[in-house]
Amino acid sequence: MAEVYEIYLFNYNKDDGSVYVEAEVENAVQSCPATQHEPEQWTSGRCSTTVIWDVDDPTFGPLSKEVLKQHFNDTETTDWTFIPFDDSEDVATSPTSPYRTVFGYWN
Secondary structure, eight states: OOOEEEEEEEEEETTTTEEEEEEEEEEEEEEEOOOSSSOOEEEEEEEEEEEEOOTTOTTTOOOOHHHHHHHHHHOSOOOOEEOOOOOHHHHHTSTTOTTOEETTEEO
16 A cells, blocks of 8 residues: 555546546655665655545545545555656757757857
8 A cells, every 4th residue: 555645636527426636655656776685666756546536425525635645545455647757858958948958058
C-alpha cells in the first residue's frame, strides 16, 4: 500500500459518480536503479487515479481533500498512474524561452 502524502486536486463527475484525483504518492518513481551492492531506490511522485464515489452513501463521507487522503491511505488497492515530469528540454529550447541557446551561446 502506497501512502498518500498530499491531495493536489480532485474533480467530481456527477454524471457517473467518479472522482479524478491527483496526489503525491510514496514510492511512485524509481530514483536510482539497483546496483550489485545496493537495492533500487524509490521516491514519491505526482500520480493520478479515478475512483467511484457515492456521495449518497454515508460511509464515504463528504468529498474533501482530507477525506480522500484518509480513504486512499486506508485502501489497500488503488491503481495510481505516475504523471511524468514536464520535459524541461522543450521549455529550454523553445523560441520564446529566455533560456534558449544557439550553438552553446546565450541569446
